[in-house]
Amino acid sequence: MPGAPAFSPSGVELDRRRYRRTQGKRSVLISVASTVIFAVVVLGVLFSSSGWPQVQESFFDWNTMVSSVGPILVGLWLNIQVLVVAAIGVAIFGSLLAIARTLRGPIFTPIRLLAAGYTDIFRGVPVLLVLYLVGFGLPGLNLFDRMPAQFWGTIALILCYSAYVAEVLRAGIEAVHPSQRLAARALGLSHAKTLRLVVMPQAVRKVTPALMNDFVSMQKDVGLISVLGAVDAIRAAQIQVAQEYNFSPYVVAGILFVLLSLPMIRLTDWYTARAQKREQIGGAV
Amino acid sequence: MTSSTTPVLRVDNVWKLFGEHPVLRGISLEVAAHEVVVLIGASGSGKSTLLKTINLLEPVNDGQIFLGDEDITDPQVKPDAVRAQVGVVFQHYNLFPHMSVLANVALALRQVHGQDKATAEARGLELLTRIGLGDKAGEYPDRLSGGQQQRVAIARAIASDPRLLLLDEITSALDPQLVGEVLDLVRELKKSGSTILMATHEMGFARRVADRVVFLKDGVIVEAGTPEQIFENPQNPATREFLARVLNPLG
Numbered sequence: 360m361p362g363a364p365a366f367s368p369s370g371v372e373l374d375r376r377r378y379r380r381t382q383g384k385r386s387v388l389i390s391v392a393s394t395v396i397f398a399v400v401v402l403g404v405l406f407s408s409s410g411w412p413q414v415q416e417s418f419f420d421w422n423t424m425v426s427s428v429g430p431i432l433v434g435l436w437l438n439i440q441v442l443v444v445a446a447i448g449v450a451i452f453g454s455l456l457a458i459a460r461t462l463r464g465p466i467f468t469p470i471r472l473l474a475a476g477y478t479d480i481f482r483g484v485p486v487l488l489v490l491y492l493v494g495f496g497l498p499g500l501n502l503f504d505r506m507p508a509q510f511w512g513t514i515a516l517i518l519c520y521s522a523y524v525a526e527v528l529r530a531g532i533e534a535v536h537p538s539q540r541l542a543a544r545a546l547g548l549s550h551a552k553t554l555r556l557v558v559m560p561q562a563v564r565k566v567t568p569a570l571m572n573d574f575v576s577m578q579k580d581v582g583l584i585s586v587l588g589a590v591d592a593i594r595a596a597q598i599q600v601a602q603e604y605n606f607s608p609y610v611v612a613g614i615l616f617v618l619l620s621l622p623m624i625r626l627t628d629w630y631t632a633r634a635q636k637r638e639q640i641g642g643a644v
Numbered sequence: 645m646t647s648s649t650t651p652v653l654r655v656d657n658v659w660k661l662f663g664e665h666p667v668l669r670g671i672s673l674e675v676a677a678h679e680v681v682v683l684i685g686a687s688g689s690g691k692s693t694l695l696k697t698i699n700l701l702e703p704v705n706d707g708q709i710f711l712g713d714e715d716i717t718d719p720q721v722k723p724d725a726v727r728a729q730v731g732v733v734f735q736h737y738n739l740f741p742h743m744s745v746l747a748n749v750a751l752a753l754r755q756v757h758g759q760d761k762a763t764a765e766a767r768g769l770e771l772l773t774r775i776g777l778g779d780k781a782g783e784y785p786d787r788l789s790g791g792q793q794q795r796v797a798i799a800r801a802i803a804s805d806p807r808l809l810l811l812d813e814i815t816s817a818l819d820p821q822l823v824g825e826v827l828d829l830v831r832e833l834k835k836s837g838s839t840i841l842m843a844t845h846e847m848g849f850a851r852r853v854a855d856r857v858v859f860l861k862d863g864v865i866v867e868a869g870t871p872e873q874i875f876e877n878p879q880n881p882a883t884r885e886f887l888a889r890v891l892n893p894l895g
Contacts, residue, residue: 368705375718
């Protein structure tokens with residue numbers, strides 16, 4: 360604006376900023392102090408417990424941990440491969456299920472019912488059971504060539520997680536305001552194009568945090584394929600445990616799984632915070 | 645305004661920036677007890693932002709705001725204690741859809757002001773009856789017309805007898821035939837002695853009800869005065885241009 364004064368903070372404002380800064384420093388100090396005290400108390404109780412030396416020996420034996428890292432990492436690579444394939448499979452199958460459940464019109468009734476029944480059943484059955492049934496049952500039919508255990512494990516994971524992801528996506532599709540669909544149809548877009556170009560992009564955006572959460576959950580559940588005999592990180596750890604008579608390899612596998620999931624967890628937090636910030640523009644409360 | 649009594653509200657050189665963009669640039673304003681001050685100006689002139697800073701929904705970047713004698717921009721002030729003394733009515737009513745009309749009105753009385761259920765609901769029912777909606781007390785907001793919802797929102801804002809009432813374009817989202825009932829209620833509030841600072845696009849209403857009219861442009865008070873001064877004899881060319889445009893949009 361011509362002739363308008365430029366902004367330069369007054370004494371009052373500078374005082375306020377100084378006060379806020381000292382308050383900020385104070386709260387940082389308090390949080391550091393309380394964290395340190397908390398950690399000291401917890402670790403103190405842990406290390407002074409009477410059973411700690413034995414627990415340390417059988418779960419945190421440094422030499423065993425170091426020697427088991429190699430085989431477990433090789434196994435973890437299998438987990439990662441399974442995870443990538445399963446994630447892609449879940450994305451495709453889950454989307455199809457979600458769309459099938461939102462189809463309108465009497466002609467689609469059987470598809471709708473099938474999809475609804477599928478999600479009901481596979482969300483109810485424990486993942487472990489599905490793994491057993493798929494991994495030991497399907498090969499028994501002799502319909503397929505011999506496949507490695509990780510193949511069946513991946514199929515079982517896709518079957519289970521698609522049901523969850525489909526429900527999340529369906530919630531997202533139904534959360535897109537009907538007026539959006541109306542506007543797209545008014546332009547002459549077909550039902551399929553409306554879904555693909557207008558509804559799905561908004562639906563996915565709405566449920567991205569929930570989807571990322573499902574992905575994090577799947578990241579650790581890929582470890583379950585070890586029950587079928589696939590030599591993944593957990594199975595590799597199990598082998599080491601049996602050889603060494605020491606549980607430390609399990610701890611190593613646990614740490615590696617946590618490290619694997621950390622980037623995704625942080626990414627989910629960041630994305631959720633960003634989305635929240637965007638919705639709250641102009642509001643301090 | 646007399647200098648012997650402390651004004652209910654004193655805004656002193658308030659600045660508000662969104663990023664680098666200044667929205668309020670040194671606003672100073674006083675509202676005396678029982679006074680009705682109307683803010684007018686184009687969209688984006690800073691009316692709503694000014695009201696939000698007064699309720700501490702937006703922190704100011706500079707300047708001070710006094711509610712009575714208290715500097716509410718002091719970082720040591722508890723915002724919720726300030727907000728409990730100020731009533732706000734929003735453009736889109738913002739009633740809580742999962743609560744009955746009566747529960748909406750009684751909510752702050754019970755949860756903020758610590759009244760028991762019976763006292764709060766008696767007060768709520770009295771207010772609803774006063775605004776002619778006593779028979780709607782048990783209804784949910786979505787069963788009411790926009791005008792009725794906005795009247796309930798006003799009842800919710802005044803339930804705890806706030807020292808100051810902020811009305812933020814409360815008729816902008818209403819169908820034209822529903823504007824009257826809401827403005828009638830505001831006029832009654834003025835008669836009963838409420839202190840009101842409101843932003844509005846209803847120039848006719850501003851003219852009849854305001855004690856003082858304040859014209860904002862680009863975050864600056866361009867001109868302020870009695871409705872007669874502003875509407876009959878505006879001094880600033882910007883004011884004249886704005887009024888010409890809103891009073892005769894096709895001209």
